[in-house]
Amino acid sequence: MTETNPVISARNLDLVFQTNDGPVQALKDVALDIEKGDFVSFIGPSGCGKTTFLRVIAALEHPTGGTVTVNGMTPDEARRQRAYGYVFQAAGLFPWRTIARNIKLPLEIMGFSRAEQDERVERVLKLVDLDGFGEKYPWQLSGGMQQRASIARALAFDADILLMDEPFGALDEIVRDHLNEQLLALWERTGKTICFVTHSIPEAVYLSTKIVVMSPRPGRITDVIESPLPKERPLDIRDTPEFLEIAHRVREGLRAGHAYDD
Amino acid sequence: MRNTWPVLVVLGAIAALWYLAVAPMNIRGALDQAERAGAVVAPETPKARQEVSVWRLMIDNPDHIAAGYSLDRPRLPTPVQVGEELWKSTVGMALRGRAMSKRSLIYHGWVTLQATLWGFLLGTAVGILGAVAIVHWRVMDMSLMPWAIISQTVPIVALAPMIIVVSAQIGIEGRAIPKAIISAYLCYFPVLVGMVKGLRAPTVSQIDLLKTYNASALQGFLKLRVPASLPYLFTSLKVGIAAALVGTIVGELPTGAISGLGARILIGDQFGTPLAIWAALVAAAILAGVLVTLLDLLQKITLKRMGFRQ
Structure with a gap:
């Protein structure tokens, strides 16, 4: 690759799943560049391939056609270089580990020293506002706190890319607003590149510098919107005309994909 | 203790059923004994009585039913006996210092317990190894x-x-x-099945993570599958x-065995001492109960220390 500028770059990406009901085209001809420091949201109805695309970046799925590079490498190589942290829809904390030991899990696997592990746990717990909760077990924490712990876990090994698959999907609106605000602050502070899958238009518009609208059957990109909103975003930015205008365009994009016609 | 009442009611029901069953089970023995003592019973000879149902015997000889509750060799002894x-x-x-004599159930229980524990260790090892192989x-x-x-x-x-012959x-x-093998x-089977389920318990997203x-x-395996399988392991x-104990007792049954609770049951049968059979049976049940309770305790302590929600 001569062009190493984009952190993530996809070209003519195809992915066909072989199922019992025949082949399913999960991704078709997807092309996208994500620059360093971008906050990219993927939005679209179920089956539009947004999660699949994230999993392709993470090398959890392998494309059947086209190319995708992460930091100029294949996703498999990038994974070996610990290029990304992945946050799943369910917090997925191990119930037999305390919060601190959950965050240590990737560090143990990657062979960090004990002292380094402790130091990093402390640092990322602060980053997600969970200092003092290290010795608690997951079931002792609320859903929002558990999801924050799982973000801390993804941050612990200093990956530059954060892949988040509907991380706040199961949380209520108020907690979600709060976490969105915190996530923006965290992104601001760390300068990470974030790919964020969501169902929610306001969430996508509020968080992103770039919104990727997708539609199903076959999963494809229908619109890519560069957000003109400033980096500094208080929650009430959601009542400004600019915000509503972007939200409108996202909605139009979703409708253009005929997603809800059938 | 809210749970005490249901437990007592069930226990009472079992005891009541047991006592009720003693009467028909022992009526023939009671009549035989009464006949030998010179009492008049109907029908008069054991042979004739064979032709009559126990219910008829009880109706015709109501005075002798009570004797069935204190026979020396009852077909069904009472719980108290x-x-x-x-x-x-x-x-x-034990009080007479003969805990390890051949007539003591402590001795026979100890023999059975040893074989059970060896069989349990062997079976658990085989079950776990098999489950690991199957999952991988x-x-x-x-x-x-x-x-x-x-x-x-x-x-x-x-x-x-x-197995014994081979x-x-x-x-x-x-x-x-051979007893440990049986x-x-x-x-091994419940352990194998439980561990296969346990080792496969992690969710897709945990594995993806x-x-x-x-x-x-x-x-x-070490950081996810093993800890995730532990609740399943303890259950199995x-x-x-309990299965190991049953296996041991079955292994003690074939002719030739002279020690162990199983042998006690068999010898009691051969020598017509039902009380010995029942005592050995109850001893086996108590042993099983103690073993299961100990494992339950170990499970509670381990899972609690691991942070699993109780």
Whole structure:
């Protein structure tokens, strides 16, 4: 690759799943560049391939056609270089580990020293506002706190890319607003590149510098919107005309994909 | 203690049923005894009585029903008789300093317990290793699992004598090893099934998470599959140890065994001492209860220390 500028770059990406009901085209001809420091949201109805695309970046799925590079490498190589942290829809904390030991899990696997592990746990717990909760077990924490712990876990090994698959999907609106605000602050502070899958238009518009609208059957990109909103975003930015205008365009994009016609 | 009442009610119901059953079960014995003592019973001879149902006998000889509750060799002893026999052959023997005599159930229980624990260890080891193989290699799932299931359809009472004969043939002396093998044969299966389920308990996203860390198969096994399987392991260990005890007792039944609770049951049958049979049966049940309770305690302590929500 001569062009190493984009952190993530996809070209003519195809992915066909072989199922019992025949082949399913999960991704078709997807092309996208994500620059360093971008906050990219993927939005679209179920089956539009947004999660699949994230999993392709993470090398959890392998494309059947086209190319995708992460930091100029294949996703498999990038994974070996610990290029990304992945946050799943369910917090997925191990119930037999305390919060601190959950965050240590990737560090143990990657062979960090004990002292380094402790130091990093402390640092990322602060980053997600969970200092003092290290010795608690997951079931002792609320859903929002558990999801924050799982973000801390993804941050612990200093990956530059954060892949988040509907991380706040199961949380209520108020907690979600709060976490969105915190996530923006965290992104601001760390300068990470974030790919964020969501169902929610306001969430996508509020968080992103770039919104990727997708539609199903076959999963494809229908619109890519560069957000003109400033980096500094208080929650009430959601009542400004600019915000509503972007939200409108996202909605139009979703409708253009005929997603809800059938 | 809100739970005390239901427990007591069930216990009371069992005792009541038991006492009720004693009357018809022992009426013939009671009439035989009364006849020998010179009482007039109807019909008059044991042979004639064979032709009549126990219900008829009870209706015709109501005065003799009570005697059925205190026979020396009852067909069905009362709970109190069993309790007395059990006490005599355990605590009674121990008080006289003969806890390890051949007539003491403590001795026989100890013999059975040893074989049970060996069988339990062997069965658990086989079960866990089998489960690991099945979870990690698809071929093992297809080749090993059917045999594991088939193995449990063969009646153990048919298999036990064969194991004993074969082990004698190949020069293994005594009963200890074949007994442990029979015991393990029953014990490994619940452990195998439970551990297969337990090792497969991790969710897809937990497995994917480890993939994103580029974790090795061994790391995934030790950090995810093993801890996730522990609640399942303990549950199957509890079933397994009870099965191991049953296996041991079955292994003690074939002719020739002279020690162990199973041998006690068989000898009691041969010598017509039902009280000894029942005492041995109850001793086996108590032993099983103690073993399962100990494992339950171990489970509670371990899972609590691991942070699992109780």
